[in-house]
Amino acid sequence: xIRAEQLTKRFGGATAIEDVSLDVQRGEVVGFLGPNGxxxxxxLRVLAGVFPPTAGRALIDxxxxxxxxxxxxxxxxxxxxxxxxxxxxxxxELLDFTAGMKDVRGARARNDAVGRALEHTGLATMASRRxxxxxxxxxxxxxxxxxxxxxxxxxxxxxxxxxxxxxxAADTRRLVRxxxxxxxxxxxxxxxxxxxxxCDRVVILHRGRVLAADRPAALAQRLRPAWRVDIExxxxxxxxxxxxxxxxxxxxVDLLADTNGTTRCRVEIDPGHxxxxxLATCITNxxxxxxxxxxxxxxxxxxxxxxIADSQRT
Numbered sequence: 332x333i334r335a336e337q338l339t340k341r342f343g344g345a346t347a348i349e350d351v352s353l354d355v356q357r358g359e360v361v362g363f364l365g366p367n368g369x370x371x372x373x374x375l376r377v378l379a380g381v382f383p384p385t386a387g388r389a390l391i392d393x394x395x396x397x398x399x400x401x402x403x404x405x406x407x408x409x410x411x412x413x414x415x416x417x418x419x420x421x422x423x424e425l426l427d428f429t430a431g432m433k434d435v436r437g438a439r440a441r442n443d444a445v446g447r448a449l450e451h452t453g454l455a456t457m458a459s460r461r462x463x464x465x466x467x468x469x470x471x472x473x474x475x476x477x478x479x480x481x482x483x484x485x486x487x488x489x490x491x492x493x494x495x496x497x498x499x500a501a502d503t504r505r506l507v508r509x510x511x512x513x514x515x516x517x518x519x520x521x522x523x524x525x526x527x528x529x530c531d532r533v534v535i536l537h538r539g540r541v542l543a544a545d546r547p548a549a550l551a552q553r554l555r556p557a558w559r560v561d562i563e564x565x566x567x568x569x570x571x572x573x574x575x576x577x578x579x580x581x582x583x584v585d586l587l588a589d590t591n592g593t594t595r596c597r598v599e600i601d602p603g604h605x606x607x608x609x610l611a612t613c614i615t616n617x618x619x620x621x622x623x624x625x626x627x628x629x630x631x632x633x634x635x636x637x638x639i640a641d642s643q644r645t
Contacts, residue, residue, distance in 0.1 A: 332357050332485045332515030333378060338387035340373055347373040348539040351387070355515040357484060360507055362530035362547075363519040364635060370539040371519045372412065375487050378517070379409040391485050405434060408483040412490040414474030418463030422454055422473055425462060426480050433481035448476040451510075453502055467494040475503070479510075486510065488518040492525065504529050527631040535638055542638045551629035558600035559627040560607060561587070566619035568594045574613050580604040597627065 333355040340347045348370040355361045365371050376382045378389045380396040380403060389396045394403040417425055426445040435444045449455045452472045457465065462473060471494045478486055488507070492500040507516060507529055520526050526533055527547045534544045543550055564571060568589045575584045580601040587595040600606055607624060614621045 332392055333361075333487070333517050334388075334390040335374065335378060336388040336390070338374065338377055338389060339385045340370075340377055340382060341385045346539055348377075348536075351536070351539070351541055353517075353534050353541065353544065355485070355517050357513070357515045358511060359532065360511045360516045360518060360530045362526035362533045363517055363536065364521075364523070364526060364533055365519075365536035366639065369536045371536055372489055373539075374536070375409070375411075375489050375517070375519060379407060379487055380404055405481070406483055407485045407487065408478030408481065409487045410474045410478035410489060410491060412493055414470070414477060416462050416470060416473060419461065421459050421461055422465075422476075423449070423458035425473070426476060429477050430480045433483075435481050444480050444482065447482065448480040451479055451506055452476040453499075468496060468499050471495055472499070472503075475506075484514055486514050486516045486518075488516065490519055490521070492520070492522065500525070523630075523632040523635055533631065535635060537639055543634075547631045548628075551631050551634040558602070558605065559629075560598045560600065560610065560624060561595065561627055562598060562610065562614070562624050563593060563595045563622040564614050564619045565592055565622065566594050566614065566617065568596075570617075571614070571619065572596055574617060575610060578606055578609050578613055580606050581610075593622065 335351050335353045338351040339349045351374055353361065363371050373382070377384050378396065380400050383397055391403040392406040394406060396403040423445060426448055427441055430441040430444045435441050449458055452475050454472055454476055457469060462470065471491070475488065475491055478488065492503050495503060504525060507518060510516060518530065530547065532544065533547050533550055535542045562575070568586055571594050572584045572586055575581060575596060575598055582599040582601055585597045587597055598610065611621055611624055
């Protein structure tokens with residue numbers, strides 16, 4: 332539904348993105364991650380037909396955005412991070428105008444389209460408010476509503492929760508998941524935890540190139556293959572850490588806390604070796620009460636930082 336094929340975009344002598352390929356199917360949310368200047372917004376703008384690519388192809392529902400721009404845009408809703416809003420118009424007026432621009436024909440059809448967009452984005456009570464009087468968070472919602480108003484099958488959302496308070500951001504994440512049932516959604520974000528919980532797959536971009544693309548959990552596991560286990564025991568910290576380090580296939584032991592005789596440690600283990608039974612045994616052999624032993628799941632944030640660090644070294 333959304334497809335980039337070896338996209339390259341240059342501005343004069345500067346290359347913003349190079350050889351970027353990705354795809355998003357209907358029913359899927361793909362997160363687009365990268366530090367500032369990575370090329371995320373440029374990629375979204377090329378996919379939306381704002382910029383023509385220097386090389387490669389951008390397709391929306393199989394339609395080339397350069398060769399068939401109007402047909403492709405009818406199949407797409409694009410919410411930029413900073414939407415260009417007519418501040419003198421009311422929310423309802425702007426949505427109605429946009430629905431007409433997107434070929435939603437007939438007053439009843441436009442009214443229904445506007446009503447759905449208002450309801451989806453929690454703006455129903457703001458329909459008669461002038462946009463210039465709205466807060467930044469509500470203006471951000473208007474931008475999302477504009478992308479939704481013609482009910483396109485493909486959506487590009489550039490930082491849709493930027494400027495929203497925690498409750499509004501949570502509502503927007505729920506909306507994205509609901510929309511995924513009938514849409515293909517590519518959403519850019521700096522909030523790693525948000526992408527991890529919202530997206531089916533993640534594409535990481537850095538310096539204009541794709542570094543990795545995979546499911547969040549698989550990506551984190553692949554880039555942090557070592558096992559990690561958190562252990563809590565009633566034991567002297569120095570003695571406990573020394574004992575755990577002596578277990579075969581233990582890479583390192585980090586002291587996390589030492590409170591009132593209770594010590595917490597994080598143990599990193601070589602890939603492919605589950606030594607949790609040996610860890611438990613060595614603790615109980617010293618007659619130290621073992622309070623907990625639990626694996627630590629790798630996070631997307633760790634994967635992201637590891638990728639960026641590795642790319643900077645090369």
